Amino acid sequence: MKIYLDNNATTRPADEVIAAMLTCLREKFGNPSSAHSFGEAALAVVNGARETAAEFLSCPPTRITFTGGGSEANNLAIMSAVAAHPEKRHIISSPVEHDSVLNPLAHLAARGYEVEMLSVDRQGGIDPEKLLKKIRPDTCLVSLMGANNETGVIWPVKEIGRICGERGALYHCDAVQMAGKIELRSDFCDYLVIAAHKLHGPKGVGLLCSGRRAPLTPMIHGGSQEHGRRAGTENVPAIAGMAAALTLAMNKRANDGIKGLRKRIEQKIKKEIPGVLIVAEARPRLPNTVNACFRHCSGAGIAQDLDSRGIAVSTRSACHSGDIDPSHVLAAMGIPEEYLHGSIRISLSRYNTEEEIDLFLKILKEITTRAAKNFIA
Amino acid sequence: MKIYLDNNATTRPADEVIAAMLTCLREKFGNPSSAHSFGEAALAVVNGARETAAEFLSCPPTRITFTGGGSEANNLAIMSAVAAHPEKRHIISSPVEHDSVLNPLAHLAARGYEVEMLSVDRQGGIDPEKLLKKIRPDTCLVSLMGANNETGVIWPVKEIGRICGERGALYHCDAVQMAGKIELRSDFCDYLVIAAHKLHGPKGVGLLCSGRRAPLTPMIHGGSQEHGRRAGTENVPAIAGMAAALTLAMNKRANDGIKGLRKRIEQKIKKEIPGVLIVAEARPRLPNTVNACFRHCSGAGIAQDLDSRGIAVSTRSACHSGDIDPSHVLAAMGIPEEYLHGSIRISLSRYNTEEEIDLFLKILKEITTRAAKNFIA
Numbered sequence: 001m002k003i004y005l006d007n008n009a010t011t012r013p014a015d016e017v018i019a020a021m022l023t024c025l026r027e028k029f030g031n032p033s034s035a036h037s038f039g040e041a042a043l044a045v046v047n048g049a050r051e052t053a054a055e056f057l058s059c060p061p062t063r064i065t066f067t068g069g070g071s072e073a074n075n076l077a078i079m080s081a082v083a084a085h086p087e088k089r090h091i092i093s094s095p096v097e098h099d100s101v102l103n104p105l106a107h108l109a110a111r112g113y114e115v116e117m118l119s120v121d122r123q124g125g126i127d128p129e130k131l132l133k134k135i136r137p138d139t140c141l142v143s144l145m146g147a148n149n150e151t152g153v154i155w156p157v158k159e160i161g162r163i164c165g166e167r168g169a170l171y172h173c174d175a176v177q178m179a180g181k182i183e184l185r186s187d188f189c190d191y192l193v194i195a196a197h198k199l200h201g202p203k204g205v206g207l208l209c210s211g212r213r214a215p216l217t218p219m220i221h222g223g224s225q226e227h228g229r230r231a232g233t234e235n236v237p238a239i240a241g242m243a244a245a246l247t248l249a250m251n252k253r254a255n256d257g258i259k260g261l262r263k264r265i266e267q268k269i270k271k272e273i274p275g276v277l278i279v280a281e282a283r284p285r286l287p288n289t290v291n292a293c294f295r296h297c298s299g300a301g302i303a304q305d306l307d308s309r310g311i312a313v314s315t316r317s318a319c320h321s322g323d324i325d326p327s328h329v330l331a332a333m334g335i336p337e338e339y340l341h342g343s344i345r346i347s348l349s350r351y352n353t354e355e356e357i358d359l360f361l362k363i364l365k366e367i368t369t370r371a372a373k374n375f376i377a
Numbered sequence: 378m379k380i381y382l383d384n385n386a387t388t389r390p391a392d393e394v395i396a397a398m399l400t401c402l403r404e405k406f407g408n409p410s411s412a413h414s415f416g417e418a419a420l421a422v423v424n425g426a427r428e429t430a431a432e433f434l435s436c437p438p439t440r441i442t443f444t445g446g447g448s449e450a451n452n453l454a455i456m457s458a459v460a461a462h463p464e465k466r467h468i469i470s471s472p473v474e475h476d477s478v479l480n481p482l483a484h485l486a487a488r489g490y491e492v493e494m495l496s497v498d499r500q501g502g503i504d505p506e507k508l509l510k511k512i513r514p515d516t517c518l519v520s521l522m523g524a525n526n527e528t529g530v531i532w533p534v535k536e537i538g539r540i541c542g543e544r545g546a547l548y549h550c551d552a553v554q555m556a557g558k559i560e561l562r563s564d565f566c567d568y569l570v571i572a573a574h575k576l577h578g579p580k581g582v583g584l585l586c587s588g589r590r591a592p593l594t595p596m597i598h599g600g601s602q603e604h605g606r607r608a609g610t611e612n613v614p615a616i617a618g619m620a621a622a623l624t625l626a627m628n629k630r631a632n633d634g635i636k637g638l639r640k641r642i643e644q645k646i647k648k649e650i651p652g653v654l655i656v657a658e659a660r661p662r663l664p665n666t667v668n669a670c671f672r673h674c675s676g677a678g679i680a681q682d683l684d685s686r687g688i689a690v691s692t693r694s695a696c697h698s699g700d701i702d703p704s705h706v707l708a709a710m711g712i713p714e715e716y717l718h719g720s721i722r723i724s725l726s727r728y729n730t731e732e733e734i735d736l737f738l739k740i741l742k743e744i745t746t747r748a749a750k751n752f753i754a
Contacts, residue, residue, distance in 0.1 A: 004415060010408040010610060018402050025395050025579065031387040036680065036689040038381060068445030068581065071599040071609035100599030100608055107598050197610060202402065204445065204581045204612025219596055221484050222448040222477030231477055232448035233387060233574060235581025238615070303413065312413040 002310045003356045007198075008149050008177060008289060008347035009314055013241065014200040020244040021202060024237035032234050033223065042236045049243035056179075056246040057186035057194075057209050065208045065216065065229045066239050070176045070195030071100035073208040076219055076230070077191035078104045080210070081141040081170040082113065083217040088140035091115045092169070094126060095332040096150075101143055101174055118144070124153035124280040124333050128163055135167040142171045146178035150316055150329040150345055152289025153280045154182065161188035170214060176206075180249035181286045190214035196238070200349070201245030205238035258348050259287040261357050265346060266290055268361045273368050277339045279330065288348040293335060297342035297371045305367045306344075311360055313344045379687045380733045384575075385526050385554060385666060385724035386691055390618065391577040397621040398579060401614035409611050410600065419613045426620035433556075433623040434563035434571075434586050442585045442593065442606045443616050447553045447572030448477035450585040453596055453607070454568035455481045457587070458518040458547040459490065460594040465517035468492045469546070471503060472709040473527075478520055478551055495521070501530035501657040501710050505540055512544040519548045523555035527693055527706040527722055529666025530657045531559065538565035547591060553583075557626040558663045567591035573615070577726070578622030582615035635725050636664040638734050642723060643667055645738045650745050654716045656707065665725040670712060674719035674748045682744045683721075688737055690721045 004012065013021075024045060030038030032046050046066075054061040067073040078101065082091070093105055095117045109115045116134060118126050126144070135142065142164050147154045157173055164171035172191040178184050180199025186192045186209040195206040210216055222231025248254060269276050275295030294302065299315040306313055316327040325331075326340045335343075346360075381389065390398075401422060407415030409423050423443070431438040444450040455478065459468070470482055472494045486492045493511060495503050508519065519541050524531045534550055541548035549568040555561050557576025563569045563586040572583040587593055599608025625631060646653050652672035671679065676692040683690055693704040702708075703717045712720075723737075 002414070006408075006411055006413065006415065009411050009416075010406065012406045013402045018399070021402070022395070022399075025390045025398070029387065029389045030689070031383075034383060034386050034689070034691060035677075036383065036684040036691070037379070037687070038383070038689045039386075068449065069609040069612070072445065072597050074599070075597050075608075098599070100597075103598035103608065195610070202612075202614065203610055204615050220449050220452050220477075221480035222451070222475070231452075231480065232446040233572075233580055235446070235579075235615075237579065238581050238612075300412075307413040310414070312407070312411070312415045314411060314413070 001359070003360055004312050005346045005348060005352065005360060006312045006314045007349040008345065010197045010203065011200045011349055012351065013202055014245060014248055016248060017201055017241040017244045020240040021237040024240045028236065032236060033225065045236050045240050046234050049239045052243040052246050053207055056250055057184065057192065059186045059209055062227070063186065063209050063211065065210065065226050066234065067206045067208055067230060068204055068235070070174075070193055070198070070206040072219070073193040073195070073206045074098070074100040074174055075104050076208055076216065077172045077193060077210070078108070078141065078143060079219060080215060080217045081172055081191060082108060084170065084215045085140045088138045089113050090136050090139045091141045091143065092118060092131065092134055092139060093143040094118045094120060094145070096120055096124065096148055096329040097143065097145055098149060098174055098176070101145070105143065120332055122334050123283045124148060124151045125283060126155060128156060128159045131160060132163050132167070135163065135169050139167070139169040142169050144171070144173065146173050146175040147181070147286050148329060149177045150327055151279045151291045152177070152286035154178070154284040154286060158188045177286060180245070181255065181288055187211070196242035196245055199245050199249050202238045202241040205235055205242045207242070255287060255350050258350060261348050261352055261354065262287060262290055264354070264357055265361065269364070272365055274372070277335070279333070279335065279343070290346040292344055292346065293330070293339035294342035294344070294368055294371070295338050297368065299341060299343040302342070302344050302367055302371060306363065309363050311363060313346050315344055378736070380737055381689050382723045382725060382729065382737060383689045383691045384726040385722065387574045387580065388577045388726055389728065390579055391622060391625055393625060394578055394618040394621045397617040398614040401617045405613065409613060410602065422613050422617050423611050426616045429620040429623050430584055433627055434561065434569065436563045436586055439604070440563070440586050440588065442587065442603050443611065444583045444585055444607060445581060445612070447551070447570055447575070447583040449596070450570040450572070450583045451475070451477040451551055452481050453585050453593065454549045454570060454587070455485070455518065455520060456596060457592060457594045458549055458568060459485060461547065461592045462517045465515045466490050467513050467516045468518045468520065469495060469508065469511055469516060470520040471495045471497060471522070473497055473501065473525055473706040474520065474522055475526060475551055475553070478522070482520065497709055499711050500660045501525060501528045502660060503532060505533060505536045508537060509540050509544070512540065512546050516544070516546040519546050521548070521550065523550050523552040524558070524663050525706060526554045527704055528656045528668045529554070529663035531555070531661040531663065535565045554663060557622070558632065558665055564588070573619035573622055576622050576626050579615045579618040582612055582619045584619070632664060632727050635727060638725050638729055638731065639664060639667055641731070641734055642738065646741070649742055652749070654712070656710070656712065656720070667723040669721055669723065670707070670716035671719035671721070671745055671748070672715050674745065676718060676720040679719070679721050679744055679748065683740065686740050688740060690723050692721055
C-alpha cells in the first residue's frame with residue numbers, strides 16, 4: 001500500500017479531470033484559432049474553462065489568462081507589475097515566498113530594483129502594520145503569498161490588499177497553495193496566481209487573474225491567443241482539466257474530511273512522540289498542511305525511512321528537495337536549531353483516508369522512536 | 378464523415394501518445410523534484426523523454442530543454458541569442474516566419490535592434506548568397522525557419538547553418554513544421570525548436586535544442602527544473618506524450634503514404650479545376666502540404682464551404698484565421714493578386730486515407746465549380 005501525503009508538491013489528477021482531458025485529446029483536438037468546426041469545438045472548451053475559472057474566482061472571464069503553470073504566471077505577474085510603472089523601483093516581498101517569486105525578484109534586484117523583505121514571526125505571520133510603513137511612493141509591487149507551501153500559514157490577504165490599494169502599490173498574490181483548500185476570491189489583489197496541479201488538476205497549466213488596474217506585459221510574443229497576453233496554441237486538454245478541477249473544488253464540502261485527518265495527525269503526534277513542534281500551530285493554516293519538527297532528528301532521514309515504507313511526505317518545497325541546508329521558510333521564521341533540521345511536511349488531499357493516516361502514524365512512530373534511540377546512543 | 382486536413386495547424390494526438398499521457402496522469406503523478414518514490418517515477422519519465430528527444434535530434438540529452446510549447450521555445454531561443462552578445466544589435470530573419478518569431482523580433486526592433494528581412498522569391502525560396510552578404514560583425518542572430526507552415530517550402534538549413542557558423546552569427550531554426558515530416562538533425566543550427574502538437578503529440582509542450590555555443594537565458598525564473606533553464610514543475614504527462622510522438626515519428630516508414638496522397642490531390646486539382654496555382658510546386662516541400670490558389674476565388678469562402686461539409690482545411694496559419702488581409706507568406710512571395718485571395722492550405726497526416734482524399738476532391742470540385750460560376754455571373 002502506497003500512501004501519498006505530499007499534496008502541496010503536486011496532487012493526483014482527479015478522475016473527472018482525466019475524463020475532461022481525454023475528451024479533448026481524442027475528439028476536440030482542433031486548434032482553437034482555426035476557423036473550422038474542429039477549431040470551434042476546441043475554442044468552446046477554452047471559453048467554457050475561462051467561465052469556470054471566473055466563477056471560481058468571482059471575477060469576469062476577461063480577467064483570466066491561462067498560462068503554462070504557476071511559475072510562469074508568477075513571473076508574468078511580477079514582470080507586468082514592474083513594467084506598468086517603470087519609474088517606480090521599490091518592491092516589497094517576504095523571505096518565505098516560493099522560488100518562482102523569489103527568483104524573478106532576484107533577477108530584478110540584479111537590474112537595479114530595491115527588493116525589501118518583510119520579516120516573518122516565529123509563527124510564520126507577517127505584520128500588516130509593518131507593510132503599511134514600508135510602502136513608499138516608488139513601491140511598484142507588493143508580492144506576498146496567500147498561504148505558505150511549507151507551513152500552511154494563511155496571511156491576511158484582504159488587509160494586505162486594502163493597504164496596497166490605499167497606498168497605490170500593485171499587489172501580487174501567489175495563491176497557488178490556497179486555491180482548492182480554502183475559499184478564494186480574486187478581488188483583494190491585482191494579480192492572483194493558481195496552478196492546476198496543486199488541486200487535482202493537470203500539470204502544465206495555471207492561470208493569472210489580473211484586475212482592472214493591473215496591466216499585463218506579455219512574456220511570450222507571437223499569436224494573439226489569450227487576448228494577446230500569452231502567445232502559443234492553447235493547451236486545450238490541460239485547460240479543460242483545470243476547469244474540471246476547479247469545478248470539483250467549488251463543491252463546498254469537497255474538503256470536509258481533511259480537517260479531521262489533520263487533527264488526528266497532530267493530536268497523535270503530540271501525544272505519542274516526544275519532542276515535537278507543530279509549526280505555527282496556533283495560526284490560521286491551510287486545513288491540509290502539517291509541518292512537524294522532530295527535535296534532534298533529520299527530517300530528510302525520517303522522510304527517507306517513510307519513503308522506504310511506501311509513504312511520501314516531504315521536508316520542504318519540492319523545488320528544494322535534495323538541498324542540505326534547512327528550509328528557507330523555517331529558517332526565516334526563526335525555528336530553533338534543534339528542531340530546524342527535523343522538519344517534515346505532511347500535506348493531505350481529499351482522497352486520503354483514515355486508514356492511510358493511521359498506518360502512516362504507526363510507521364512514523366516506529367521511525368521516530370528508532371531515530372531518537374539512535375540519537376541518545 | 379468528418380475529414381481533417383489541417384495538420385499544419387495541429388494534429389490529432391496518436392493513441393500511443395494518449396496512452397503514455399494516461400499512465401502519467403493516473404499512476405506517475407508525482408512531482409519530478411520530490412525526493413520520494415512518486416517523484417522518482419515522474420523524474421524517470423522526464424529523463425526518458427529527454428533521451429528520446431535527443432535520439433530524435435541526434436544530440437546529447439543535455440541539449441534538450443522542454444518548454445510549454447513551440448511559441449515559448451521560439452521566444453526563449455531568440456531572447457537567449459540576443460542576450461548572449463548584448464553588444465551585437467543586428468538580426469536577420471524573413472518575412473514568412475511564424476508569428477512566434479516575427480513578434481519577438483518586432484519587440485526587439487522596438488528596443489533598438491535592427492531587424493533585416495531576407496526577401497523570398499516567387500517559389501518561397503531564399504538565396505543563401507544574399508544571407509552571406511547580409512551577415513555583419515554585429516549580427517547576433519539569424520532566425521530562419523526550416524519549412525514554411527503555409528507553403529511547406531523547405532529551406533537549405535545545412536547551407537544556412539554553414540554560412541552562420543563561418544560568419545559567427547547564432548542560427549535559430551524554427552523547425553516546428555519540419556519535425557515528424559522529414560528527417561531532422563539538430564547539428565546544423567544553434568537553436569532548434571519543435572512543438573509536439575504538430576506531430577501527433579499533445580498541445581502545451583515543445584522543446585528547444587540548443588548547441589554548445591548557444592547559451593540560454595531563462596525567461597521563467599524559479600525552481601531549478603530543466604537544468605535551471607526553465608522553472609516550473611515539469612509537465613510530465615505532456616512530456617511523456619511528446620516522447621511517444623517522437624518515437625512514432627522515428628519510424629522511417631511512418632509517413633510513407635502521405636506523399637502519394639499529396640500527389641493524388643495535386644494531379645486531380647490541376648486536371649479537373651481550371652485556374653489553379655500550386656504554390657511552390659517545383660520546390661522541395663514538406664510531403665504533407667499543398668497550398669492551392671484558385672484564381673478569382675475566396676479561399677476563405679472555399680474553406681467555409683468545405684467546413685460546412687465536414688472538411689477542415691485552412692487558408693493560412695491558424696493564428697491568423699479570421700484575418701481579412703491575404704496571407705503574409707503568400708504576399709511576401711509575390712503571388713499574383715488574382716490568386717492571392719483564393720488560397721487554401723491542405724495539410725495531411727499519416728492518418729488520412731485515400732477514401733478521405735477522394736471525397737474531399739469530389740466536394741472541392743463541386744465547391745470551386747460553383748464559385749467559378751458565381752464569379753462569371
